[in-house]
Amino acid sequence: MASAALAACGDAPDEGKGGSAKKNDFLPCVLSDAGGFNDKSFNQLSYEGVKEAAEELNSEFKEFESKNENDYAGALENFVAQGCDTIVTVGFALSAATVKSAKENPEIEYILIDDAADNDFDGKKDADNIKPILYDTAQAAFLAGYAAADYSKTGVVGTFGGQPFPTVTIFMDGFKQGVEYYNKVKGKNVKVVGWQGNDKGVFTGGFDANEKATNTAKQILEADADVILPVGGPIYQGALTAIADSGKDVALVGVDADFFETDPNTKDVVLTSILKNMKISTKEAVLAAGEDKFDAESYVGTLENDGVGLAPFHNFESKISDSLAAELDDVKAKIVDGTIPVTSYLKKN
Structure with a gap:
């Protein structure tokens, strides 16, 4: 899998528009499941959350769009090699690959969307540096x-x-x-x-x-x-x-x-x-990581906290x-x- 496929996204903001030309060196990265970032559903919402967080932090971000499950491990390895500080993986299908990568790279913060990172079903996360984001x-x-x-x-x-x-x-x-x-x-x-x-x-x-x-x-x-x-x-x-x-x-x-x-x-x-409300919860988790406030506790979206709702x-x-x-x-x-x-x-x- 070519490293070039994991291109950094977003140019430096124009100083004339109120931004700073200097980039934050925090680097978030996001990996889709096989549905891709244009699924008009959870992959797209999570991607948009990472993108908005990166813009707010004035940082670049990297993305990789999986075609099938065979892409997961290689994409994660490339993210690690390219210095990603926080890696967002989207969907339960990526749980096992995310846990493996997290255990091998305890210095990196992982955000796993829609899965508890509990692949042995013992009621506990399989890696301490993963933040599961779940929705009731x-x-x-x-x-x-x-x-x-x-x-x-x-x-x-x-x-x-x-x-x-x-x-x-x-x-x-x-x-x-x-x-x-x-x-x-x-x-x-x-x-x-x-x-x-x-x-x-x-x-x-x-x-x-x-x-x-x-x-x-x-x-x-x-x-x-x-x-x-x-x-x-x-x-x-x-x-x-x-x-x-x-x-x-x-x-x-x-x-x-x-x-x-x-x-x-x-x-x-x-x-x-x-x-x-995946875009909001993903964005908030990435922002926290970018501000050195990463919290690995599980988040569960409910009607009460507006994590889920009816359109x-x-x-x-x-x-x-x-x-x-x-x-x-x-x-x-x-x-x-x-x-x-x-x-x-x-x-x-």
Whole structure:
């Protein structure tokens, strides 16, 4: 893997624009998983967080976009060789490679997005110089499930994932719990297809926007679902194709980022999005490292600390019930104070 591929990004600020021509010598570096930095999802958000932190610190940064898992170890070795002070790795798929690199380089600070760095599952981090950044997305997905159930005209909503990793199924768990809570308080019987819990559900087997993603989405729509939640980076693009081909009035629920803002192709179909505020949390972690305030304690994003949330309804504002917004505010408050328990792999009630 050529070191030239890990080029430094960003020119020195123009002094005439209020910046300083002298660069900070702190060097953060960011490594994507196979989804790439243009996935309009978690890789892109994390990249933007590193970029904004570097700009604020007046430092350069390095990036490498993985094509597959075979790139991880070599990219990390090159980051180390090029003097990276803090290395951000994006996604659970990079956990093992990150832990190995961190153990071999205890002087470097690592920030691991969306994984606890606990590959031996003993409840402890595998390396002291890793800061895990995690998100209890089930809480926000619960709100999305409630909203989807309220919006559905067919009484069927659906979800599917890329692969049954905890950071994927946490969305599906929360979504299902939200639908079930809606049914309980409203006396309804909205069904969830594509996810039964306990790793039993519909998955594409990967995270590519390919024919398998489209066919999997079609499978969900053929079960009469009129709201669909694809979980797994670019696979939502397969759902967009399936929705267009169906000729039906189907709403999409986005994940990680607000799809309405990040992908104009979704504007007519996206009901809302389940947000992980990855850009902000990544930026703050890198800024702390750049200011010699690196904190290796795990961060968990919740509704209470705004680490997760629900995007606006945008073009669907006029299509949802008049009472839904107020109901969601009430449900959110009860999740935060513990009145409504939401279970996930991060929090067992």
